[in-house]
Amino acid sequence: MNERSPCIETQMLIRKPASEVFDAFIDPGKTRHFWFTKGSGKLEKGATIIWEWEMYNVSTEVHVVDIIPDELIAITWGSPATAVDFIFTKRADGHTYIVIRNYGFEKQGEALIREIIDLTGGFTTVLDGLKAYMEYGINLNLIADKFPSRK
Template sequence: MAHDERPRARVTMLIKAPAQAVFGAFIDPAVLAKFWLSSASAPLRVGEPVDWRFMVDGATARPVATRLVVDEHIAWRWSDGTVQIDLAPFDGGTAITVINEGFPGDQQAQVEAALNATEGFCIVLCDLKTLLESGRSAGLTRAKAQLIEARR
């Protein structure tokens, strides 16, 4: 890794659902609670912090949306740097790409955070895919949360 390159997480997935549904899933607290979070205090809105509670007991975040382009792009900053989600029509569905970067800490901490974020967003997108394509969460995020809690 070059000296000026910082680690980042990058995950892509094809979801056989319209971009409107994928976009809405990351904005709407009721949908977020079906595949990723225990709760969200409000929908994402640019410049307005929201409180997210994850399925891991005690895990929280306070993201602030920095850019929302309906059905195309979502971006926020939080304690783990920045997240960008890009949506594009693909093969009758939506290609989604999530990039999380700007992790705090030294090089080793950043690498570990990028690896954990890659795994986490992969699970989140797989659970979202299942939810939007079948109407039901597969419980993937919840299962990972149980493993994290058991290892504490």
């Protein structure tokens, strides 16, 4: 990560083991409960997959750069592509602290500010939904309800 490049960061404590939280991002059958509606496959190092938000008729290509089980998922996505790191920290109490960092932005000025605001809000919503799903087993429909006028 270039220290001079803008970086957004969101974080959340999830009261579940790192292996379960990590798997929730790897397996699209689980991720669909708190983020996108459809994934073309599980995340594996070197893979290129498609994530879809069917309610908005939007999809994106995701390139998996690196995976360290229960510790890190590194991807690039978007156009122009940016890097996203999902960092999972195991805690002594058996819970997981997850940090999402997005960086490598090419946009500048107002366009960069709008993108940073959008992505910060989006990743915060993802982590809020993850917490509800992992800790309470519920899908709050946060992503689907974020932009109801676009459906």
